[in-house]
Amino acid sequence: MAIPMSIERNIALPGVEQANFVKYLTDANLPINNSKTIAYRSLYHILRSEDSAAGTSVSSLTFFQGNYVASQTNFPGNSFILPQSEHFLVTSIQSGRAGIEVGSGATTFSNWRKGWSASNSQGVNQVDQQGVNTAQFTFTVNGIVVQKDIPMSVFDNVLVTKERGRFELSQPILIPAQSDLSIRLVTRSPSGLRIFNDDANDGYIWFELQGLALI
């Protein structure tokens, strides 16, 4: 594989992309801490949507809010608020599912999938997941809606490429440090955000924000 074009540009013009990123933050009136590094960043949150024992599924979930559970997120600092001066420019969003096979006593995640167009990378959609596949999400930063009612089909997973389960943004989303952010996922389906529809697996949904950040 040849060196990616974006890296070539970076090498040809050392510091320019980094300077542009800092200028982007400065133009947004954000304070820059010179001790911070510009880096690739990924932040994720996993939430339970389906209780297999009770046979119920919720109809909505709010990600990057609520109780902080360390095993379900990599947000730094035990909260969903980014530390001061760690601004984050989101360039793509990923989503998918996981499960915990509570029926057999498991306590750790398994059955991970990326994307929502089909049950797995080689499959077709199935009726059990229709509630999720027809759900929509709204992304809010500091009270401002930056993405409204986006269908889950943007996270296509029938592709066996790097784009699987990934929604590349046309317009990056800036999350200033110490901001309040949320992704609210809602379905109108009576089956709710159901994933497995069995007695053994609790269903979980995850969202991941990817991009450039000061860390």
Next chain:
Amino acid sequence: MSFLAPQVSSRLANPGLFEQQIKNYFRASNNIVQQDKTIADRIIYDAKSVDAQSSVEFFTGTYNQFLTNLEGSYVRPASEHIIIYGIAFYTDNGTADDQVETGNAVWQEGFTTGNNPIATGDSTSELPAPHVDVSLTCNGVVYLNDVWGMDWDSDLATYSRGKLLLNNPIVWPGQTQLTVEVKLGEEGTKFPAKYSIKCELISVGLI
């Protein structure tokens, strides 16, 4: 089918330009460039057996020539700086420690598709389970902080399998320390027995 990549066309049109730009990049980052060095693709790797551990660090610790292609130690010569633009992971699930440590591992790209880093035998995940977080620190500066192992998608039937190409390149200057840490994201989880991980830094640099 064969075709020239745009990058190769650019080299043919501007001979020597890219090489010069790489040297300038190092100079711009305050690293000394020795004129007798040549520029080359570098794929630097290190592997570790991680039996029943919950985290592992690469490019540090006990040096084993069968598990890394760095020469002699994890410290590289003073003038051999590199620009890292991608990171790849390989796994081995089933080879005993002593075999891995004598270079007999059977590597597979990515964290899954039979090589899930889970001790409970999950074979249904298309992605790392339990989830792993990856951090990269160079010379005391954190360049990747708990990046989800899912970003190294392991079920792709493409060259990208098990690789993450970076948005922002990372300079690893000669004679400085770089570590990559892989840790399990769920409390109490361990890598399985006879499990090994290899980390590759995809880069270009001076040799």
